[in-house]
Amino acid sequence: MTINRRIIVFGLWLTGAVGCMAVGDNNKYLENGEPRDSLELNTVVVMGKSRVQQLKEGAFSLNAVDIHSQVNSLTTLADAISRTAGINIRTEGGLGSDYSLSVNGMTGNSIRYYVDGVPMTLRGNSVNLSNFPVNTIDHVEIYKGVVPAFLGGDALGGAINIVTRKEHKSFVDASVSVGSFHTYRADVNSQVVLNKKGLLLRPQFTVDYTKNDYKVHGVEVWNAGVGRYDTVSRKRFHDRYFSTQAQVDMGVEHKSWADQFFVGLGYSVSQKQLQTGTVQTIVYGKAERNSDALNVHATYRKRGFLTDKLTTLLSLSHTWDHSVTIDTTFHRYTWDGTSRLATKNETNGRGKQYRHYKRPLTIGRANFCYEFNDQHSLSLNYMYNRTGNKRYDTAEDYCAKEDVDATFTPSDDCIEKQIIGLNYDQSLLDDRLVSAFFVKDYINHVRTEQNDLYWLTHSNDVERSATKTYWGYGMAVRFNVYEWFSPKFSYEHAVRLPQAREQLGNGTTTYANLALRPETSHNMNLGLYGNVKLAQEQSLYYELNGFLRFTQDYIHLRISDSDGTAQYENVNDVDTHGLEGEVRYSYSNWLQVSANACWQDSKDMNKYLDNGNRSATYRNRIPNKPWFFGNAELTLSRHNLLHASDCLRFSYDYQYVHWFYLTWESYGYLPSKARIPTQNMHNASLTYSWKNERYNLTFMCNNLFDATMYDDYKLQKPGRSFTAKFRVYIR
Numbered sequence: 001m002t003i004n005r006r007i008i009v010f011g012l013w014l015t016g017a018v019g020c021m022a023v024g025d026n027n028k029y030l031e032n033g034e035p036r037d038s039l040e041l042n043t044v045v046v047m048g049k050s051r052v053q054q055l056k057e058g059a060f061s062l063n064a065v066d067i068h069s070q071v072n073s074l075t076t077l078a079d080a081i082s083r084t085a086g087i088n089i090r091t092e093g094g095l096g097s098d099y100s101l102s103v104n105g106m107t108g109n110s111i112r113y114y115v116d117g118v119p120m121t122l123r124g125n126s127v128n129l130s131n132f133p134v135n136t137i138d139h140v141e142i143y144k145g146v147v148p149a150f151l152g153g154d155a156l157g158g159a160i161n162i163v164t165r166k167e168h169k170s171f172v173d174a175s176v177s178v179g180s181f182h183t184y185r186a187d188v189n190s191q192v193v194l195n196k197k198g199l200l201l202r203p204q205f206t207v208d209y210t211k212n213d214y215k216v217h218g219v220e221v222w223n224a225g226v227g228r229y230d231t232v233s234r235k236r237f238h239d240r241y242f243s244t245q246a247q248v249d250m251g252v253e254h255k256s257w258a259d260q261f262f263v264g265l266g267y268s269v270s271q272k273q274l275q276t277g278t279v280q281t282i283v284y285g286k287a288e289r290n291s292d293a294l295n296v297h298a299t300y301r302k303r304g305f306l307t308d309k310l311t312t313l314l315s316l317s318h319t320w321d322h323s324v325t326i327d328t329t330f331h332r333y334t335w336d337g338t339s340r341l342a343t344k345n346e347t348n349g350r351g352k353q354y355r356h357y358k359r360p361l362t363i364g365r366a367n368f369c370y371e372f373n374d375q376h377s378l379s380l381n382y383m384y385n386r387t388g389n390k391r392y393d394t395a396e397d398y399c400a401k402e403d404v405d406a407t408f409t410p411s412d413d414c415i416e417k418q419i420i421g422l423n424y425d426q427s428l429l430d431d432r433l434v435s436a437f438f439v440k441d442y443i444n445h446v447r448t449e450q451n452d453l454y455w456l457t458h459s460n461d462v463e464r465s466a467t468k469t470y471w472g473y474g475m476a477v478r479f480n481v482y483e484w485f486s487p488k489f490s491y492e493h494a495v496r497l498p499q500a501r502e503q504l505g506n507g508t509t510t511y512a513n514l515a516l517r518p519e520t521s522h523n524m525n526l527g528l529y530g531n532v533k534l535a536q537e538q539s540l541y542y543e544l545n546g547f548l549r550f551t552q553d554y555i556h557l558r559i560s561d562s563d564g565t566a567q568y569e570n571v572n573d574v575d576t577h578g579l580e581g582e583v584r585y586s587y588s589n590w591l592q593v594s595a596n597a598c599w600q601d602s603k604d605m606n607k608y609l610d611n612g613n614r615s616a617t618y619r620n621r622i623p624n625k626p627w628f629f630g631n632a633e634l635t636l637s638r639h640n641l642l643h644a645s646d647c648l649r650f651s652y653d654y655q656y657v658h659w660f661y662l663t664w665e666s667y668g669y670l671p672s673k674a675r676i677p678t679q680n681m682h683n684a685s686l687t688y689s690w691k692n693e694r695y696n697l698t699f700m701c702n703n704l705f706d707a708t709m710y711d712d713y714k715l716q717k718p719g720r721s722f723t724a725k726f727r728v729y730i731r
Helices: 002-024 051-056 068-073 077-081 500-504
Strands: 062-066 087-091 099-103 111-115 137-144 158-164 171-179 183-193 200-210 215-223 228-235 241-253 260-273 288-303 310-327 331-333 339-341 353-358 361-371 376-393 411-428 433-447 465-479 486-496 519-535 538-559 566-587 591-604 628-639 647-657 679-690 695-702 721-730
Touching: 051 062, 051 137, 062 068, 068 137, 068 647, 068 679, 068 695, 068 721, 077 087, 077 137, 099 111, 200 260, 376 500, 411 500
Parallel strands: 111 158
Antiparallel strands: 062 137, 087 099, 137 158, 171 183, 171 721, 183 200, 200 241, 215 228, 241 260, 260 288, 288 310, 310 353, 310 361, 331 339, 353 376, 361 376, 376 411, 411 433, 433 465, 465 486, 486 519, 519 538, 538 566, 566 591, 591 628, 628 647, 647 679, 679 695, 695 721
């Protein structure tokens, strides 16, 4: 941990120094970057809808979540996203665990993640919603089923686009939190205006650490005194997680040759002990997975490029991503921490592994938007994404040669994607009628060398190098009949190409499937929304959305209960339909109440198997997937409580998930089938802010009533936890 401490100390020193510079340079410039002594106008108050509200009222079906306004009471970005309508996030444990996000019935890798329109993977595979620094975020756009062409990805069920804060002044935003289960987090986000020419420096630093030593209930431990297994509660003993991220961007804004030009360097490190397989009965005590990633990136944006009507956005990045899975101990562990000698490793029952995965990632993006006038525009988007997959094992350097995994052979694989999108937008009738039409071309090139475990990975059944092309298209339209009644409709024939993790495995418990086919789906949304002014200081917003998904070659994760390993496979036909709704009530600036619910039904519609026999799972719900869930939230705010610039805010939220089957309904005896029970989660937070939110202190409690909560494959989530967070924002 010596190197990690040095990284943390250096990061805190760097961002602290920048913070001092930011405070000292505070009064030199206006927010638009002009010198303060150039011109100052009298205060003008302009009333209008926020950017988040404008997005929700657009043509696409989406949730827009304002993160900047609730950053004081957030520990992870996933906490905020999971409370929105139609979204369900499921984790395999505490902080640092793998997770799966569902949008309107489409789950996991069917959802793509972006940061300012660029795939999040450029920061490294260890960066995700649970450790992304919340201090850097302005808002999040969650597209459902239909994804606009400008994102340039191959999302099938939706997309998460994280939009970071864009400020034109010097500032430092730092927070630190301490919580249950030995959890510690720190975030620093800052910016310095270096000179009068507007040169900007943006350093960021994040660190997370936890032992995740919460109790799990109902596990079996051998009682030698009576010669039987007892059902007990035990703490997790091998689930420590550490991660740190550092990023520095430098550039300029508001120049004649560029509205924005930045170059940057980022580095991330993650160390994760593995406690269980994909099921809780499989216990690990020594295996771990570590990763690090270094990335360089550049972004250029210019409105009026070559011609006044053309806006150009160019970005290029390269990431050196390296992960290693260490499983070199032949032991079998139980939940009391004891072990016995074994003849196989912990994670997949084979030889000892010191398995390396190097996945260099290159992402290039070009977007050109031509505005004919205020009502019509045409945009062209190109995205290039190349992921390498060099696998090798150095177990022989640490272990006896006869103990290592003899089934493994090194390889150097590659997945390359090129996605071209053309989008036409129009706005008619004074913006009452808004529509978008788009077409996408997906070019997928896969080159593989691996041939170990061919009976599992199908390496002998596929071409070693192949290039294929797929087409997608769609549209979205919204008509504002009245302020309180606006219908919208969207449709997309979507294509999703398999990710490297799905097709090439994850290096631990997920095997490769080289025969995996891309998913295709016809996605439709039909919705209504409206704003109702109840009184001068009271407003009501509602939204109702119905959705249909007709998916071919649905990519599903199949789990082996015997050894905890998994593999992605195609399910030929899956139909999903559902309904979601949300309502929000606001009274002045002191009371906000919201509630949402989602019902979704995903079924296997493949009537016959490949051998011609009737499928036993025909018209069964897809297992291990919630089909009814909802959220409710109450926020109370009291301003000018002790001082003229302070605020006390109390927030309570409730999450409900109805029970669902763990495996296919048709397998086994229905009354005794394993199922994940109905869950009720209660959370609360109290925040006190003073000096116009310069200083903020928050106390949070998750799982107030210490209920036993479950998630993926009945893995238990943490019980009741407490967190204290202090944030300072100086500008």
